[in-house]
Amino acid sequence: MTRLRADDLTLTYEQSTVATGLSVEIPDGSFTVIIGPNACGKSTLLKALARMLKPQAGVVQLDGKAITSQRSKDVAKRLGLLPQSSTAPGGITVGDLVARGRYPHQSVLRQWSAEDEAVVAESMRLTGVAGLAERVVDELSGGQRQRVWLAMVLAQRTPILLLDEPTTFLDIAHQIEVLDLCADLHAGGEHTLVAVLHDLNQACRYATNLVVMRPGGTVAAQGDPSxxxxxxxxxxxxxxxxxxxxxxxxxxxxxxxxxxxxxxxxxxxxxxxxxxxxxxxxxxxxx
Known part of the structure; x- marks a missing residue:
């Protein structure tokens, strides 16, 4: 069964209809990349998949149930999102920001634990930012900050990761660095990744499943890039x-x-x- 799918969506953004009749299946275990011209609805679709945007019609299903009918914390334990632009609280350190990824696992009965500490440490190790734990996030380079945000998403320990334009504002070396990291995470076999990218050649190089959208929010093609x-x-x-x-x-x-x-x-x-x-x-x- 496909864990994440969108069926016959109508999506609106800022009072404009972006897509109608939009259906997409995200293969389990894939590195899916969504690509298309500007304003075709790529990021809007990702927001709908992440439960940040409620469809005007149709349904997004997570594990066979409408995602809008599920509790926010339950969704956050299975699906993590790296937004297109993220702003860290002033003065926060890398370690403290990554630790916020453990929020969905906290409750009145379950406070910070040794397991949380280990997950945060492992997330920073996987993303190569362990040595930056005491640094203030605002002092880092663009590539370093993107790795820190990805570490925070990893700390949620979700099987599905949604990445909205993770290479935006990065130079080519840092773009490849971030995409290589995503490819390594996918190769580990524990994650289904869904990313919105602008560069078609990068999408073809990294994706195992490509969703090509055309203006009007329809899917022109989907499958192996080759x-x-x-x-x-x-x-x-x-x-x-x-x-x-x-x-x-x-x-x-x-x-x-x-x-x-x-x-x-x-x-x-x-x-x-x-x-x-x-x-x-x-x-x-x-x-």
């Missing part, structure tokens, strides 16, 4: 002429935009749609 990503799909969804070749490092699909002159000819009506070049690298696309 099976679904083609030049035709990229042009249909993003309006970008390109070639799809094998990434020389990983063998995953890599999108190479057409030269400016070719794109300009297409815009002026010259050349029709025949100038794609050798794009049939992944022929079994499911569009």
């Amino acid at each position: 099976r679904i990503v083609t030049a035709e799909l990229v042009e249909d969804v993003f309006g970008l002429r390109c070639r799809v070749v094998d990434d020389p490092e990983t063998g995953t699909p890599m999108i190479v935009p057409a030269a400016r002159q070719k794109r300009a000819r297409r815009g002026s009506g010259e050349g029709g749609s025949e100038d794609h070049g050798p794009v049939a690298v992944h022929e079994d696309a499911a569009l």
